Amino acid sequence: MTMINSNLLKTPCYDLHLEAGGKMVPFAGYEMPVQYALGVKKEHLHTRAQAGLFDVSHMGQLKLIGKNAAAALETLVPVDIIDLPQGKQRYALFTNEQGGLLDDLMVSNFGDHLFVVVNAACKAQDIAHLKTNLPEDIEIELLEDRALLALQGPKAAEVLKRLLPESADMIFMDSRVVNFEGAECIIGRAGYTGEDGFEISIPAERAEHITRLLLAEKEVEWVGLGARDSLRLESGLCLYGHDIDQTTTPVEASLLWAISKVRRTGGEREGGFPGAEIILEQIATKEVTRKRIGMLGLGKAPVREGAELFNSDGDMIGVVTSGTAGPSKGYPIAMGYVETKYAVLDTEIFAEVRGKKLPMLIQKMPFVTQRYHRG
Known part of the structure; x- marks a missing residue:
């Protein structure tokens, strides 16, 4: 067990991580498990084959309450919130006046309120941003006494259906409030691995009970931050603070799909968001x-965040923002930025690692097939 700064926060599942032999590390102000006894690679492959359970309780959970909450939030994001159907969720981006990204977030519509999940490292900043910019008639309720679990993988639906039969008819991006073992839980069919799965918000006092029920299912293993990172990178998903940040616009980041049509193609709701x-x-x-581009390594050595990218003439043209050995693929994969003229599929570029220039091929993302259940 690792000794860590006692000022760090603990999630409601902290004792369960220690019980499972989790290697705890500081992350976004919390003590979080980076891996368990299986190790990062096996946890990664287990999620792709069966079902991985992730503790993501460090994320920020909040409600926006008020009849104009959707219209108000829409002034801060380039996304259609007003017409988000009840019982659905949507990926959104907080932008700044320069067009950069303050954070990415998930928004669910529950009729009388919006349920919002923001990144752990940006939690305080995002809440301050909402308090500063939303009108006074919108109440911001922080949900600080809840755990958040992600059950991900091809067996996730089968597992959850046994414990919560009403989850069976949900499809990708559905959101629902359910009674799960006597606890009022918020459940969304989504996740951050590219696999089918669910995110489950649970009252803190019931978190251990429900977590143990999930772990008792034969297909389920705990998965830590290490495999969470390699899984999302294989799936071409950005990590805030690494692949996107306040200096990156959605267009540079190849996130045009996240800007709703109604906010960018004429009409009265075009624009109206920062930047x-x-x-x-x-x-x-x-x-x-x-x-932003995806790259696969033509050698065996992984290329990590911060590695500089070069063209065949030796000119620096960009930088790697995320990199991994690519457990599902069997070869190194990475994500990063290059000068626009080089952002062409199958272009060979070079990443500098310990003084050596390693060949990389620009490839389409995701690197693995996304398996969301769209019905």
Whole structure:
């Protein structure tokens, strides 16, 4: 067991991680499990084959309450929140006046309120941003006494159906409030691995009981932060603070799909979010100086975040923002930014690792097939 700074916060599942032999590390102000006895690679492959259970209780959970909550939130994101159907969730982006990204988040519509999940490292900043920019008639309720679990993998639906039969008819991006073992839980069919799965928000006092029920199912293993990172990278999903940040626009980050059509193609709801002029201009002209790309390594050595990228003439053209050995693929994969003219599929570029230039091929993301259950 690792000795860690006692000022760090603990999730409601902390004792269960220790019981399972979790290797705890500081992460976003919490003590979090980076891996368990299985190890990162086996946890990763287990999630792809069966079902991995992730503790993501460090994320920020909140409610926005008020009849104009959707319209108010829409002034801060380039996403259609007003027409988000009840019982559905949507991926959104907080933008700044320069068109950069303050955070990415998930928003669910429950009729009388919006349920919002934000990144752990951005939690305080996001809450301050909402308090500063939302009108006074919108109540912001922080849900600080809840755990958040993610059950991910091809067997996730089968497992959850045994314990919670009403989850069976949910499809990708459905959100629902359910009674799970006597606890009022918020459940969404989504996740961060590219696999089918669910995220389950549980009252803290019931978290251990429900977590033990899930772990008792033969297909389920705990999975730590290490495999969570390699799984999301294989699936081409950005990690805030690494692949996207306040200096990155959605267009540079190849996140055009996350900007709702109604917010970018004319009509009264076009724009109206921070940085809209810059972002809409980039969409219209397609003129950006860099683009986010996927890369696969042509050798065996993994290429990590921060490695500089070069063209065949030895000119520096970009940087790696995430990299892994690619457990499902059997070869190194990475994500990063290059000058726009190099962002062409099958272009060979070179990553510098310990003074050596390793060949990489620009490839389409995701690197693995996403298996969301769309019904």
